[in-house]
Amino acid sequence: MRVLVRVLLAIAIAIPGSALRAQGALSVQGFGYPGGQLSTQSLATGGAMAEFDPQSPLNPAALGVGRRALVYVQYDPEFRRVSVPGSNVNTTTARFPLFAVSGRYGKATFGLAFSSYVDRTWTNTFVDTQVVSGEKIGSRLIASSAGGISDLRAAMSWTFTPRFVVGIGAHAFPGENRTTIGRQFDDSLKFGNFSSSSTLAYNGAAVSIGVVAIPVTHLNVAASARFGGTLRIRMGDSTVLGQGHVPGRYGVGLAYDGLTGTVFSARFNTERWSDLKGLGSPGLQLHDATEAAAGVETIGPRFGGQTTVLRLGYRDRGLPFSSDANTVKERSINGGVGLSLARGYLAVDLGVARAVRTSGAISETGWIVSVGLAIRP
Amino acid sequence: MIRRAACVIALAFTAGVVGCKESLDSGAVCPSLCPQQAANLRDTVLTPVLTFDSTFVGYPVRGTESGMLLANRGDTLQVVGIVRFDTLTNIYLPPLDSAHHIVRLDSAQLRLIIDTTRATIPDSVRFDLYDVDDLTASDTSAAAVLAKFVPSRLIGGSSFVGSAIHDTIRVTLTPSAVLAKITANARLRIGIQVSGNRSVSMIAHTTETSAPAQLRYRPTLDTTVAPILVSPLSRTPVADSEPRVALTDFTLVSKYNMPATLNTMSVGGMPGRRAYLRFDIPKNISDSATIVRATLQLNQVPLPFGGPRDSLLVYAQIVLAGPQLTDLRRAATIIGGPGLLLSDSIFVRPTTSGLQSLELFRVVRAWAAQSSLKSPPPRAVVLRAAFEGLTVSELRFSSTTAAAALRPSMRITYVPKLTFGVP
Numbered sequence: 161m162r163v164l165v166r167v168l169l170a171i172a173i174a175i176p177g178s179a180l181r182a183q184g185a186l187s188v189q190g191f192g193y194p195g196g197q198l199s200t201q202s203l204a205t206g207g208a209m210a211e212f213d214p215q216s217p218l219n220p221a222a223l224g225v226g227r228r229a230l231v232y233v234q235y236d237p238e239f240r241r242v243s244v245p246g247s248n249v250n251t252t253t254a255r256f257p258l259f260a261v262s263g264r265y266g267k268a269t270f271g272l273a274f275s276s277y278v279d280r281t282w283t284n285t286f287v288d289t290q291v292v293s294g295e296k297i298g299s300r301l302i303a304s305s306a307g308g309i310s311d312l313r314a315a316m317s318w319t320f321t322p323r324f325v326v327g328i329g330a331h332a333f334p335g336e337n338r339t340t341i342g343r344q345f346d347d348s349l350k351f352g353n354f355s356s357s358s359t360l361a362y363n364g365a366a367v368s369i370g371v372v373a374i375p376v377t378h379l380n381v382a383a384s385a386r387f388g389g390t391l392r393i394r395m396g397d398s399t400v401l402g403q404g405h406v407p408g409r410y411g412v413g414l415a416y417d418g419l420t421g422t423v424f425s426a427r428f429n430t431e432r433w434s435d436l437k438g439l440g441s442p443g444l445q446l447h448d449a450t451e452a453a454a455g456v457e458t459i460g461p462r463f464g465g466q467t468t469v470l471r472l473g474y475r476d477r478g479l480p481f482s483s484d485a486n487t488v489k490e491r492s493i494n495g496g497v498g499l500s501l502a503r504g505y506l507a508v509d510l511g512v513a514r515a516v517r518t519s520g521a522i523s524e525t526g527w528i529v530s531v532g533l534a535i536r537p
Numbered sequence: 538m539i540r541r542a543a544c545v546i547a548l549a550f551t552a553g554v555v556g557c558k559e560s561l562d563s564g565a566v567c568p569s570l571c572p573q574q575a576a577n578l579r580d581t582v583l584t585p586v587l588t589f590d591s592t593f594v595g596y597p598v599r600g601t602e603s604g605m606l607l608a609n610r611g612d613t614l615q616v617v618g619i620v621r622f623d624t625l626t627n628i629y630l631p632p633l634d635s636a637h638h639i640v641r642l643d644s645a646q647l648r649l650i651i652d653t654t655r656a657t658i659p660d661s662v663r664f665d666l667y668d669v670d671d672l673t674a675s676d677t678s679a680a681a682v683l684a685k686f687v688p689s690r691l692i693g694g695s696s697f698v699g700s701a702i703h704d705t706i707r708v709t710l711t712p713s714a715v716l717a718k719i720t721a722n723a724r725l726r727i728g729i730q731v732s733g734n735r736s737v738s739m740i741a742h743t744t745e746t747s748a749p750a751q752l753r754y755r756p757t758l759d760t761t762v763a764p765i766l767v768s769p770l771s772r773t774p775v776a777d778s779e780p781r782v783a784l785t786d787f788t789l790v791s792k793y794n795m796p797a798t799l800n801t802m803s804v805g806g807m808p809g810r811r812a813y814l815r816f817d818i819p820k821n822i823s824d825s826a827t828i829v830r831a832t833l834q835l836n837q838v839p840l841p842f843g844g845p846r847d848s849l850l851v852y853a854q855i856v857l858a859g860p861q862l863t864d865l866r867r868a869a870t871i872i873g874g875p876g877l878l879l880s881d882s883i884f885v886r887p888t889t890s891g892l893q894s895l896e897l898f899r900v901v902r903a904w905a906a907q908s909s910l911k912s913p914p915p916r917a918v919v920l921r922a923a924f925e926g927l928t929v930s931e932l933r934f935s936s937t938t939a940a941a942a943l944r945p946s947m948r949i950t951y952v953p954k955l956t957f958g959v960p
Contacts, residue, residue, distance in 0.1 A: 250560070292579070337958060341957045345829065351830045354829050
């Protein structure tokens with residue numbers, strides 16, 4: 161236990177040095193980039209295992225699939241390249257998208273997860289010339305946003321039989337965006353620089369239900385749904401600027417483990433982002449998004465006396481926000497490895513995703529590296 | 538084993554966090570992907586922008602000038618200098634002898650150190666020295682002193698070729714006139730008037746610049762006796778030391794026949810003028826929008842004379858006097874230092890006409906920030922000349938009483954209140 165405390169302490173010290181961040185790009189329009197709330201394990205299979213994954217806070221029933229107790233933390237840096245006609249830019253982002261704890265009591269498993277729902281962190285600096293009363297005024301425009309909306313889920317699963325588990329979850333969606341816009345003028349004698357900051361706060365709620373079943377030997381089926389309640393955006397802590405609903409979500413997953421040591425999985429998920437209508441400005445481009453994924457997980461070579469797990473997946477989805485009427489599509493090829501250490505008390509998952517996002521003539525590519533650390537006391 | 542593995546993982550995790558340095562700026566792809574990020578500029582012209590303006594004369598306070606202007610422009614302008622020697626040495630000490638009372642003078646001179654860098658010196662220049670002492674008049678009475686510049690009170694003078702005037706000049710005093718003061722134990726107050734074959738203007742150093750005029754006289758023909766040097770000193774007014782020190786040397790304007798212009802405010806000239814400008818900027822602009830530029834636009838009214846060397850530097854200074862001070866002439870002296878919220882200036886000839894501008898955005902922003910105060914200071918600035926009291930140049934601008942098109946106005950460029958942040 162002392163070891164566990166030390167490890168958690170080391171992680172806790174490390175985390176504040178680099179908060180959850182993202183950047184202004186094709187993928188962070190609107191309310192930000194939805195990472196998908198996938199654990200490293202699920203990410204490595206393209207999200208195909210997410211409905212069965214106790215660490216991914218999507219299907220509350222999946223909590224019953226996991227071990228007796230679990231503490232999980234994840235780190236996902238992304239190295240991104242955005243291309244518009246005539247210009248490219250490279251950015252680096254660091255995110256801590258998921259922290260979760262769970263424990264079992266009899267047939268019930270309880271879990272608490274804090275995950276990044278959408279991440280709206282970016283900075284844009286560019287030279288801009290405006291003509292005011294016939295005079296050209298040169299300046300450098302600086303805009304930035306930090307923060308996002310998180311999903312705090314308290315969930316419980318109930319294992320009726322090893323082949324049938326159900327779950328229910330209660331979600332709170334707190335969030336904050338710290339936004340700044342400013343201009344720095346070339347002629348500082350005539351012009352005073354301008355900077356305006358505001359803090360937006362979000363709060364919302366939702367409930368989710370799920371089921372994991374094995375109707376036929378070796379064929380696993382999981383499904384989950386989230387029903388969104390009201391989601392509000394406020395200026396600071398007071399004025400309500402807008403109101404919408406937490407997007408409803410429905411997902412189903414299949415997994416086949418008939419081949420010893422190997423699991424084939426697939427997932428289909430749809431999320432009704434148009435439920436956010438009213439939360440943002442009228443011109444916000446909202447797109448309901450569907451997601452399809454397929455992946456495989458298989459036993460790999462032994463490492464230090466412990467088995468390893470190799471994962472591979474493909475993910476195809478739409479992103480909910482765009483700068484114009486064109487939907488942003490994201491496709492990614494994913495892979496990863498899972499290591500079990502310390503006689504199974506520690507599990508380290510490493511994943512990587514090569515994502516390509518396109519919208520009209522604009523494209524974006526990114527390498528997402530994911531490191532997940534699970535401690536099983 | 539558990540301990541070792543845990544430490545390795547924790548260290549690797551920490552290294553990964555620290556080692557991944559964020560680089561968030563993706564502005565190179567804007568504005569393609571940044572349609573909401575505009576913060577567009579708008580502008581408006583406020584006319585009128587002043588509640589009122591006033592011109593006050595007499596800056597700086599007499600005797601506190603950092604120099605003594607001596608100028609003569611024929612019928613237009615005459616500025617004279619006064620130097621007080623209220624204590625004169627009346628004994629001298631020959632070598633190897635006891636002190637002797639002065640009973641005769643061999644020679645007497647007034648030494649002046651001239652700042653030639655800002656001088657207009659014609660081919661021929663004459664300095665006339667007058668006895669301007671008046672035991673009856675008040676120290677603050679300029680008229681009584683100026684009345685002494687008459688031939689009957691002439692006590693000395695010298696003529697110079699213009700090119701011969703360098704840093705130091707010595708003007709001859711009539712020895713008998715000085716001796717009379719010495720023997721009577723009286724004070725010697727010298728009025729200095731300059732003239733030339735054309736316009737002449739120069740600045741003599743004073744006590745304020747640590748190189749004042751100096752009285753020099755020889756009490757004997759014996760060249761082994763050192764001449765006596767007397768520094769200026771004022772002993773009146775007795776009750777108040779501050780003006781007493783200031784009046785050691787000072788200038789007086791005996792003639793300033795600049796043509797009057799209606800509906801103008803003025804800056805500079807002799808005596809020095811300051812324009813006090815009280816602003817009226819609508820709250821919906823100053824308090825709600827972010828002002829990025831505020832340009833005060835002034836219509837310059839030309840004066841009949843002024844060459845390139847008469848160009849005047851005018852700058853604005855914020856008034857710091859609170860609303861309780863209703864004496865605006867005094868308020869025009871309680872001002873921020875140059876550069877405090879205002880760094881722009883006008884440098885122009887008096888003969889120029891047309892639009893002149895001053896950038897005031899910092900002070901306008903400061904006023905906006907003060908609007909929530911219970912008793913905010915007046916939104917006022919003072920226009921004043923550089924080398925105030927040392928230059929004859931004057932600028933005039935149309936005032937709030939001028940025709941509407943000529944009144945001071947302010948062009949404001951601003952960013953409207955933004956609701957930036959909501960996607």
